[in-house]
Amino acid sequence: MHPALSAGVPPDLRSTRTGPAMTYDDILKSTAEAVEALQAAADLPTLEEARIRTLGRNGLLPQIMKSLKDATPEERPRLGQASNQFKEAVQAAWSARKEALEAAALDKVAPPADVTLPGHGVRPGSLHPITQILERVQQVFRAIGFTVASGPDIETVEHNFDALNTPADHPSRDPQDTFYLADGRLLRTHTSPVQIRHMKTHKPPVRIIAPGRAYRRDTPDATHSANFHQLEGLFVAEKVSMADLKGDLTYFARQVLGPKSKTRFRPHFFPFTEPSVEVDFSCHVCGGSGCRVCKNSGWIEIAGAGMVDPNVFKAVDYDPEAVTGYAFGMGLERIAMILLEIQDIRHLYENDARFLAQFA
Ligand code: 2NL
Numbered sequence: 001m002h003p004a005l006s007a008g009v010p011p012d013l014r015s016t017r018t019g020p021a022m023t024y025d026d027i028l029k030s031t032a033e034a035v036e037a038l039q040a041a042a043d044l045p046t047l048e049e050a051r052i053r054t055l056g057r058n059g060l061l062p063q064i065m066k067s068l069k070d071a072t073p074e075e076r077p078r079l080g081q082a083s084n085q086f087k088e089a090v091q092a093a094w095s096a097r098k099e100a101l102e103a104a105a106l107d108k109v110a111p112p113a114d115v116t117l118p119g120h121g122v123r124p125g126s127l128h129p130i131t132q133i134l135e136r137v138q139q140v141f142r143a144i145g146f147t148v149a150s151g152p153d154i155e156t157v158e159h160n161f162d163a164l165n166t167p168a169d170h171p172s173r174d175p176q177d178t179f180y181l182a183d184g185r186l187l188r189t190h191t192s193p194v195q196i197r198h199m200k201t202h203k204p205p206v207r208i209i210a211p212g213r214a215y216r217r218d219t220p221d222a223t224h225s226a227n228f229h230q231l232e233g234l235f236v237a238e239k240v241s242m243a244d245l246k247g248d249l250t251y252f253a254r255q256v257l258g259p260k261s262k263t264r265f266r267p268h269f270f271p272f273t274e275p276s277v278e279v280d281f282s283c284h285v286c287g288g289s290g291c292r293v294c295k296n297s298g299w300i301e302i303a304g305a306g307m308v309d310p311n312v313f314k315a316v317d318y319d320p321e322a323v324t325g326y327a328f329g330m331g332l333e334r335i336a337m338i339l340l341e342i343q344d345i346r347h348l349y350e351n352d353a354r355f356l357a358q359f360a
Contacts, residue, residue: 134211151198262281
């Protein structure tokens, strides 16, 4: 089949019969046409079709080689020269066009990453707000001679209630308010049992703080959580008085809220202290004139405290005639919320990095 007749016929319909022998001029003409077709290919599939038509098994090149084989010895050198020209020109045109089309295709895909751009960086972590407050409070009490004590979260009724002079019918002992285990033990409702354990195993004088988790059956809301963090303090020695309590907590207020802080002690009731007080600090935001943080009162309630009830001393085998002591307790969440102006206690447990990063 003469290539001129098969031009444009799809490859699968094209006859493989060999056409008439090609002359020198035929070959030159075919070379020009083939090069032109390759150069004109608009895309890679079209280029591939043109390659098959020229260099492929049923294309022009085998046709030319056949003509060369059938040629007379006189004609053969000229035909050989023309066929070499064909091969070289067509090969060159094909690879040049292929390179150009591939480069154009690359330009159309998304630009490669710019490896010279700066990286995203690594954000350093930070201590949780509760931990920050705990460390600050511990630092203040350590400076005036307190050591840090700890104990188990699961406690006995004896350590959590009985030794603390809490009567059998006290509402805090109700299973509605306290988590009891099947064996009768409970999740401690405060860290006071840490101090009971300490007094049972140490003679006075005793000067400890007991920070840790505490548990109450509260329905969570903006200011309540079923588990929270408490810090209690206990100072037992000869002649410890209410003056020591007031002096030490006022020192604490000045360290945490600033040297101008004032304290206020209002009568209250706790089963384990007598007398008992609620401890207010003057508002660190407005200085006492009233603002949003102190709800216009000028005061913020920070702790509960009092003189250790003689019945507590009896429960731990201390002589209430020989020693006296003060004790206090505060919620770390509450202090964190006041100092860091956190509006909802639940933020402290959700570990949302956007929230925590504010206190880094
Ligand atoms: C509060 C009040 C308080 C105590 C805790 C205590 C411990 C022993 C003996 C006597 Cl071993 N008292 N602890 C005393 C008064 C108040 O906590 O508002 N806590 C968040």
